[in-house]
Amino acid sequence: xxxxxxxxxxxxxxxxxxxxxxxxxxxxxxxxxxxxxxxxxxxxxxxxxxxxxxxxxxxxxxxxxxxxxxxxxxxxxxxxxxxxxxxxxxxxxxxxxxxxxxxxxxxxxxxxxxxxxxxxxxxxxxxxxxxxxxxxxxxxxxxxxxxxxxxxxxxxxxxxxxxxxxxxxxxxxxxxxxxxxxxxxxxxxxxxxxxxxxxxxxxxxxxxxxxxxxxxxxxxxxxxxxxxxxxxxxxxxxxxxxxxxxxxxxxxxxxxxxxx
Ligand code: ADP
Ligand code: MG
Numbered sequence: 001x002x003x004x005x006x007x008x009x010x011x012x013x014x015x016x017x018x019x020x021x022x023x024x025x026x027x028x029x030x031x032x033x034x035x036x037x038x039x040x041x042x043x044x045x046x047x048x049x050x051x052x053x054x055x056x057x058x059x060x061x062x063x064x065x066x067x068x069x070x071x072x073x074x075x076x077x078x079x080x081x082x083x084x085x086x087x088x089x090x091x092x093x094x095x096x097x098x099x100x101x102x103x104x105x106x107x108x109x110x111x112x113x114x115x116x117x118x119x120x121x122x123x124x125x126x127x128x129x130x131x132x133x134x135x136x137x138x139x140x141x142x143x144x145x146x147x148x149x150x151x152x153x154x155x156x157x158x159x160x161x162x163x164x165x166x167x168x169x170x171x172x173x174x175x176x177x178x179x180x181x182x183x184x185x186x187x188x189x190x191x192x193x194x195x196x197x198x199x200x201x202x203x204x205x206x207x208x209x210x211x212x213x214x215x216x217x218x219x220x221x222x223x224x225x226x227x228x229x230x231x232x233x234x235x236x237x238x239x240x241x242x243x244x245x246x247x248x249x250x251x252x253x254x255x256x257x258x259x260x
Pocket of ligand 1: 013014015020022040041042043044045046047048049213
């Protein structure tokens with residue numbers, strides 16, 4: 001049974017002169033343990049789709065289910081990571097990570113233990129007592145990822161998490177994310193506007209089209225894990241990159257998303 005199912009997910013926003021159709025009957029199954037990336041032009045509804053899966057926004061039609069259960073709001077089984085790190089600036093790395101456990105009523109000793117574990121996992125072992133402002137962008141994002149991991153979600157929903165990082169840091173973050181994923185096999189839905197990143201990480205790349213937002217193509221990435229630098233430079237990778245690129249950039253003309 002697929003872990004996340006989008007069934008005819010539709011989202012309209014009321015605008016002057018009618019309704020703006022941000023998502024039009026999006027259907028997608030993400031299997032347990034799968035790593036799916038979502039790419040598409042700006043405004044095609046990627047964030048809206050992820051937010052609906054996170055339970056942070058409601059669909060105006062259709063539904064998202066997780067293991068058959070309709071999503072009705074945020075839940076600890078679904079960890080969400082955004083481009084903005086949203087760390088508490090006055091709290092240390094460890095305190096930021098423990099915070100989510102604290103609000104869930106996890107006892108202090110257990111909080112410490114779990115925080116320590118995920119801090120080591122993301123390679124911030126020497127920075128547990130540092131304040132966010134002393135960290136680089138990549139380290140802040142590691143901290144945000146550790147905070148999501150701490151509550152042990154079954155599913156990770158990531159919205160352009162590496163979008164603000166320089167390209168070298170970004171590549172390192174991709175590698176470390178995959179390394180962790182290969183061990184815990186959480187189900188991941190990862191949004192990006194970077195075609196290279198979409199191919200490197202994914203088992204399948206979902207390409208969306210805009211106006212209205214919908215699934216345009218789903219491209220399976222036949223490359224084995226673990227993904228390596230060699231693979232990134234291989235002809236097979238170049239071929240996939242070209243396929244995804246043209247699916248993103250050559251989309252069929254479609255009617256405007258305004259419907260009255
Ligand atoms: P993406 O993440 O792919 O760039 P979004 O999901 O953020 O796209 O937005 C999809 C479309 O819906 C955009 O055209 C955006 O302007 C529109 N939209 C998003 N939120 C609202 C809102 N609250 N009111 C009106 N339009 C919105
Ligand atoms: Mg977005």
